[in-house]
Amino acid sequence: MKKFRSFARGGIHPPGNKGYTSDKPIRNAPLPATAVVPFSQHIGAPSKPLVAPGDHVEEAQMIGEPAGFISASVHSPIPGVVKEITSIYLPSGMKTEAAVIELDGEFSRLGKTHEDRDWVSMENTEILEILKNHGVVGQGGATFPSHVKFSVPKGRTCEVFLVNAAECEPYLSADHRVMLENTEDIIEGIRIIRKLLSPKRVIIGIEANKPDAIEVLKAAGEPEGIEIMPLKVKYPQGAEKNLIEATIGREVPSGKLPIEVGVINANVGTLVSVCEALRDDKPVIERVVTISGGAIAHPANIRVRVGSSIRDLIEECGGLTEEPAKFISGGPMMGFTFSNLDSPVIKGTSGILALTDKEVKHFAPTACLSCGRCIESCPMGLSPTTIFKNIEHERLDEATAYGLDDCVLCGSCAYACPAHIPLVSAFKAARGRKRRLSVRNKG
Numbered sequence: 001m002k003k004f005r006s007f008a009r010g011g012i013h014p015p016g017n018k019g020y021t022s023d024k025p026i027r028n029a030p031l032p033a034t035a036v037v038p039f040s041q042h043i044g045a046p047s048k049p050l051v052a053p054g055d056h057v058e059e060a061q062m063i064g065e066p067a068g069f070i071s072a073s074v075h076s077p078i079p080g081v082v083k084e085i086t087s088i089y090l091p092s093g094m095k096t097e098a099a100v101i102e103l104d105g106e107f108s109r110l111g112k113t114h115e116d117r118d119w120v121s122m123e124n125t126e127i128l129e130i131l132k133n134h135g136v137v138g139q140g141g142a143t144f145p146s147h148v149k150f151s152v153p154k155g156r157t158c159e160v161f162l163v164n165a166a167e168c169e170p171y172l173s174a175d176h177r178v179m180l181e182n183t184e185d186i187i188e189g190i191r192i193i194r195k196l197l198s199p200k201r202v203i204i205g206i207e208a209n210k211p212d213a214i215e216v217l218k219a220a221g222e223p224e225g226i227e228i229m230p231l232k233v234k235y236p237q238g239a240e241k242n243l244i245e246a247t248i249g250r251e252v253p254s255g256k257l258p259i260e261v262g263v264i265n266a267n268v269g270t271l272v273s274v275c276e277a278l279r280d281d282k283p284v285i286e287r288v289v290t291i292s293g294g295a296i297a298h299p300a301n302i303r304v305r306v307g308s309s310i311r312d313l314i315e316e317c318g319g320l321t322e323e324p325a326k327f328i329s330g331g332p333m334m335g336f337t338f339s340n341l342d343s344p345v346i347k348g349t350s351g352i353l354a355l356t357d358k359e360v361k362h363f364a365p366t367a368c369l370s371c372g373r374c375i376e377s378c379p380m381g382l383s384p385t386t387i388f389k390n391i392e393h394e395r396l397d398e399a400t401a402y403g404l405d406d407c408v409l410c411g412s413c414a415y416a417c418p419a420h421i422p423l424v425s426a427f428k429a430a431r432g433r434k435r436r437l438s439v440r441n442k443g
C-alpha cells in the first residue's frame with residue numbers, strides 16, 4: 001500500500017462521514033429575502049459601518065470598511081434597504097453589530113458576465129488593496145484578513161506557498177466540491193498569490209481520500225509547476241502547523257507564525273475569493289457551505305449568500321428528520337455548538353451540522369484513568385491531562401508552562417479520552433479567562 005506523508009506526533013481517525021455530501025454537486029441556495037450581515041466576520045477589529053437604517057444598498061456594495069490594520073471590509077449580499085443595525089450573537093458565541101437588509105431592487109451581478117480584469121499588470125500594492133476592499137479573509141475557519149496575510153513582513157521571504165486542501169474535519173466536503181467544480185478559479189487564485197509572494201515552491205496538501213480532486217488538480221496545476229501532495233488521512237492533517245510539518249517537514253516554533261519557517265498558507269475557498277476579487281471585481285458575498293448530519297433530510301453542498309439564515313438553509317435541504325442532539329457550525333471536532341437557527345451564515349461558515357443522538361457521544365465524565373491516550377493523540381506533543389489538572393486547580397501559569405497556548409484546540413485528546421473528560425472545553429475556557437485577566441491587568 002502506498003505510504004503518504006503526514007505529521008509525526010499523535011492524530012486520530014474519527015469516522016469521516018463525508019459520504020453524505022461528497023458526491024453531490026454544489027447547488028445555489030435561493031437568494032434571501034432578508035440578510036443579516038455582521039460587521040465582524042473576521043479576526044481583528046470589526047469593520048466600521050458605512051450605512052444607517054433607511055439607506056438603500058446595491059448588491060455587493062461595501063457596507064463596512066476596515067477599522068484598523070487587521071480588519072476586513074463587509075459587503076451587502078443583496079440589493080435592499082437597511083432596516084436596522086442591531087447586536088447579534090454568532091454561533092461561536094461572539095457578539096457583533098449586524099446590518100439587517102431587506103431585499104429590494106435589482107441584482108446587478110446575477111447572471112451577467114463581466115470582463116476579466118487585467119491583474120497581471122497591477123502593482124502588488126494594488127492587488128493587496130483590492131483584496132482589502134473586497135473583504136477577502138481566510139475561509140478555512142481562521143478568517144484572517146488576506147491583505148495582511150499576503151503582505152510578507154520586512155526581512156522575511158516566503159519560500160513555500162502552501163495551499164490547504166486537506167479538509168480533514170468529518171462531514172465537511174465543501175472544499176472537496178470546490179476543488180472539483182472551481183478548479184480553474186483555484187489555479188487563478190494561486191497565480192495571483194504567486195505574483196504577490198514569489199515563492200520558490202507552491203504545494204497543494206490534500207488528504208488522499210479525495211482521489212478525484214487530486215486528479216483534476218494535478219491536470220490543472222502540474223503544468224504550471226504546482227506540486228500536488230497527497231497526504232495520509234489523519235486528523236488534524238489540515239491544522240496549519242501539522243500541514244506544514246506533513247508537507248515540508250518544518251516545525252513552526254511555539255508562539256510563532258508559519259512565515260518564521262518561510263511558509264504562507266491559504267485554504268482553497270480563500271483562493272476562489274482571491275480570484276473572484278481580482279479577476280471579476282466580486283467581493284466576498286457568498287460561499288459554499290456543507291449542510292449535513294444524520295438529522296438533515298437531504299444533506300448537500302450549497303452556495304449561499306453571506307447573511308442568509310441557517311434555518312432557511314436547513315429548509316432548503318428538506319428540513320430535519322428528527323430533533324437533533326446538537327447543531328454545530330463548522331466541523332464536529334473544532335466547530336461551535338449553537339442553538340439559534342436564525343443566526344446568519346458568515347464568511348467563515350464551512351458547514352452546518354445537525355447531528356442525531358447516535359452521532360453524538362453522550363457520556364458523563366469520570367475521573368482521569370492516567371491512561372495517556374490524550375498524550376498519544378496530541379499532534380502538538382502536549383500533555384493534555386497535565387494542562388487540564390492545572391486548570392482544574394486554577395493554576396493558569398502552570399497550565400501555560402505546559403503549553404496551554406500551543407494547543408490548537410483540535411479536539412483529538414477529548415475524542416481519545418475514555419473517561420470523557422471535556423479537555424478542549426476546559427482549554428477554551430481557560431484561554432478566555434487568561435485573556436480577560438490580561439485585559440483587566442492592562443486596564
Ligand code: SF4
Nearest residue numbers: 378407408410411413
Ligand atoms: S486539543 Fe490541544 S491538547 Fe488536545 S490534542 Fe489538540 S492540540 Fe493537543
Ligand code: SF4
Nearest residue numbers: 368369371372374417
Ligand atoms: S485520556 Fe483521559 S483518562 Fe486518559 S490520561 Fe488523558 S485525561 Fe486521563
